[in-house]
Amino acid sequence: MMDFKTDCRQVIETFPDIFLEIGRDLKIHFWNETAVEILGYTRTEVEHQHCEEVLCHLDENGEKLCGTSHCPARMTTGEPVTGKYYIRLKSGSLLPFTGKTWSVNGGETVLHFLSDATWRSELESKVQELEKLALMDNLTEIGNRRYGELSLDKNMDRFKRYGDPFGVLFLDIDYFKNFNDTYGHETGDRVLKMVALVLKYSIRPSDTITRWGGEEFLVILSNITPDYIENIARRIKNLIHKAHVNFDGRFLKITASIGYDIIKEGDTVIDLLARADSYLYKSKEMGRNLITGSFGTIK
Structure with a gap:
């Protein structure tokens, strides 16, 4: 018995x-x-x-x-x-x-x-909708650049009409070319997918993530405060650092550099993206695996 x-x-x-x-x-x-x-x-x-x-x-x-x-x-x-x-x-x-x-x-x-987590199903539904509208990046299964541009326009419209603040976060995978050159493009693709997955499960369903181009990603955070965007940037950086890609039994560690900013009165979308991109460049210039925004740079 x-x-x-x-x-x-x-x-x-x-x-x-x-x-x-x-x-x-x-x-x-x-x-x-x-x-x-x-x-x-x-x-x-x-x-x-x-x-x-x-x-x-x-x-x-x-x-x-x-x-x-x-x-x-x-x-x-x-x-x-x-x-x-x-x-x-x-x-x-x-x-x-x-x-x-x-x-x-x-x-x-x-x-x-x-x-x-209950909101995972909401994100999966969002992926299916993007696929139907040809707004999905096929490799990473997140929004493509066109989807990001549409989301930026919508957020800018809400900001002008109602004053709802939004922010953007540019993320670039550190030394990505080395992954491709050393371990092959298949492993490089797995790195891109892993980072996209971290981004997907780091934000609210109402926020937007896109593969902006190559190894660069854009996160658009709607109706936010300065503390919120900083906390999201920290969360994303921490999670990418804690994740890894398995290559022939070896754990390959990944880090990312981040730059972000929040919309200001009188800004255009181009102004906001330019500032966030300049902060991203500063993170890379100062040693990578850093977050830079209008407040300064943090590890």
Whole structure:
């Protein structure tokens, strides 16, 4: 006869959400089939491995949670604790999840459920709409330059009519040519896709991301404050730095330089883009992997 724990695990195998059982030693003791399908690791690869080495929990701003008091695997309360996290897949990409965690057996075991962040489905619907309208970049599956131009015009119209402020963020992948020359164009394409994925899951569904050209991306943030655009820039930079591309078993790290600014009275779209582009150039000139805006430059 099967024991209660075995029965429970069989039921959990049917769950549509990711389920992990983590011991006091912070090692993964159980990993359901949904986790295998979504995260890409087999059970053999993860069971009895340290949680930090596999999942790399990050908070909503891309800051590391593992090893801190906020780490879900370190929860000791019997009450459920919910949170939003970015989790690293085997491929190296990061995806957002909503998590629920609680400890059982006197703190000996932590149960951790992860479900898709609800706004991911909204973004996927947006991709389908872009495809229909021929406004999608086929490689990265985000908006193309034409889509960005249309979004800029709409935001400028709202600014003139209602005073709704918006900002733009230019991002350029550091040393991208080296990825192509050293690892081949296929790996370069994977780098572009990874960065696009980070951007896609770093912003609100109402914001716009486009591949502006080559390894340069444009993010358009609607109805914002200076603090918001700075926080988004930090989040994007952190998440790109924490993600990686897997190349023949090696993890290739990527960084990006960012320049941004907010629309001002009397600006044209060209004025705004020119300032953001000049700030991007300054980030690259000062050593790359930096964010520059009207406030100055930050690491």
